[in-house]
Amino acid sequence: MRKTEFLELLAFHIGPLSIGATVLTTWLVMALLTGLAWFGTRRLSVATPSRLQTMLEGALLAMQHAIEAVAPGYAAQLLPFIGSLWVFIAAANLIGLVPGLASPTDNLSLTVALAMLVFFSVHWFGIRIDGFKAYLRHYLDPNPLFLPFHLLGEITRTLTLAIRLFGNMMSLELAALLVLLVAGFLVPVPLLMLHIVEALVQAYIFGMLALVYVAGALQFHELKRED
Amino acid sequence: MELDWSTLALEALNFLVLVWLLRHFFYRPVLAVIEKRQAETAKQIHDAEAVRQEAETLKSEYTARLTKQDEAHAAAQARLDAEIAAERGRRLTALATEIETERRRRETLEARERGEHEAALERQALVLATRFAARLLDRLAGPEVDAKLADLALAEIAAQAPEKFDGLRDTLRAADASIKVISAYPLDEPRRQAFAAALTRLAGRSLAPGFSEDATLKAGVYIMAGSWVLMANLRDELGFFASGFEHGD
Incomplete structure (x- = not known):
């Protein structure tokens, strides 16, 4: 059982690539976010910022401070990736509230894609900052016997990252759909309000976990530098 | 899924x-x-x-x-x-x-x-x-006082040393020198003789003083020989007394 999506009507294929509702909704979210960013930053003022600019600056500084608290000194490097995760997942989760649209995050392909990006970004930042050999060496720390557990942890945390977001968002939409079918019109409204909270919480959790994973890789570098 | x-x-x-x-x-x-x-x-x-x-x-x-x-x-x-x-x-x-x-x-x-x-x-x-x-x-003032003052003058002359009367002697040494004894009242004879004797003793030669009266003397005598005078009368004593006080004596 799945919510009926308007954008499914626009699905098409480009060769082997299937452009379904999830991808189209993602493009819509990307367009909205980019449009909002462009609109909010087209007339930036240092002395007299507009309300929208103030809101954007506040959101950006909040994300920067959150990253700085977990990975001190790396906020500038991590902000584009982690901030985009927060913004995109929150927007993708919330767009499901629009009638005729479904959250793209209730699609396992998207959550796995994001989880894989987090997986690769952890190694990317680790290798970039630590160096290839030094970064790989931490898998042997404190003992080479821990290597399988390290590898298992890398895979499982990536899977849980993808499954957690997918499961929460899918179950939330499913629950709302079930309530709508059973109880009727307007009854799922409180559930939709819960959807808002859940959408923001899940975005925060996903981004924060990604940040913690990346910070874990950086922490090894920091510990080594302290030694 | x-x-x-x-x-x-x-x-x-x-x-x-x-x-x-x-x-x-x-x-x-x-x-x-x-x-x-x-x-x-x-x-x-x-x-x-x-x-x-x-x-x-x-x-x-x-x-x-x-x-x-x-x-x-x-x-x-x-x-x-x-x-x-x-x-x-x-x-x-x-x-x-x-x-x-x-x-x-x-x-x-x-x-x-x-x-x-x-x-x-x-x-x-x-x-x-x-x-x-x-x-x-x-x-x-009266004859009794006059007599007493005359006696007093005689006693004074007799009590003084002769050297104190050198001026009188120098005056009387001249041959034509005269001496006058003026009294307020007329002197009796014994007193006149006493004055003559006393003056003779002072002058060292015999003298015959001339006696006269002057009522302004009030009482006593005024003996005058040339520029030398001996005043023993109330008028001169009072005058001397008054002039002496006026000069601060």
């Missing part, structure tokens, strides 16, 4: 594109504005700090200048106090000296005035005494 690899690949690509877009349209410009504002704020803080330091410097300089002025003022005040004290002491000393001089001058003046006053009183008293004595002697 199915995994679509093409969707997965497209979503991964979509996200990376989104990261680039947000970085270009959101993070960079907003961070640039924030940095610019922070830079301006830092510049303002720096300027404010510079102004504050300048103010602190000026305050320190002003405080130092104020302290120096206070010290100079205190020193000037001390000098002025010392000068005032010295001037006051000098003027007090001068005033004390002036007061002492004035006091002495006044004491002298008062003493002189008192002396003059006392002298005037004395003179007045003596004048009164003289008048009183003259009036009293006028009433007492």
Whole structure:
């Protein structure tokens, strides 16, 4: 059982690539976010910022401070990736509230894609900052016997990252759909309000976990530098 | 719950594109504005700090200048106090000296005035005494007093040493020298002889004095030989008495 999506009507294929509702909704979210960013930053003022600019600056500084608290000194490097995760997942989760649209995050392909990006970004930042050999060496720390557990942890945390977001968002939409079918019109409204909270919480959790994973890789570098 | 690899690949690509877009349209410009504002704020803080330091410097300089002025003022005040004290002491000393001089001058003046006053009183008293004595002697004057004064003159002549009458002897040494014995009342014969004997003894040669009367003598005798005179009468004694007091004797 799945919510009926308007954008499914626009699905098409480009060769082997299937452009379904999830991808189209993602493009819509990307367009909205980019449009909002462009609109909010087209007339930036240092002395007299507009309300929208103030809101954007506040959101950006909040994300920067959150990253700085977990990975001190790396906020500038991590902000584009982690901030985009927060913004995109929150927007993708919330767009499901629009009638005729479904959250793209209730699609396992998207959550796995994001989880894989987090997986690769952890190694990317680790290798970039630590160096290839030094970064790989931490898998042997404190003992080479821990290597399988390290590898298992890398895979499982990536899977849980993808499954957690997918499961929460899918179950939330499913629950709302079930309530709508059973109880009727307007009854799922409180559930939709819960959807808002859940959408923001899940975005925060996903981004924060990604940040913690990346910070874990950086922490090894920091510990080594302290030694 | 199915995994679509093409969707997965497209979503991964979509996200990376989104990261680039947000970085270009959101993070960079907003961070640039924030940095610019922070830079301006830092510049303002720096300027404010510079102004504050300048103010602190000026305050320190002003405080130092104020302290120096206070010290100079205190020193000037001390000098002025010392000068005032010295001037006051000098003027007090001068005033004390002036007061002492004035006091002495006044004491002298008062003493002189008192002396003059006392002298005037004395003179007045003596004048009164003289008048009183003259009036009293006028009433007492008579032949008895005249005789007594004649006897007194004789006793005086007899008591004095002959050397005290050198002037008389020089006067009487001349051959034509005459001597007069004037009395208020006529002298009896024994007294006339006594005067003649006494005068002869003084002159060292025989004399015959001429006797006459003058009522203005009141009582007593007046002996005259040339410029030498012997006054033993009330008129001359009172006159001598009065003139003696007028000369301060």
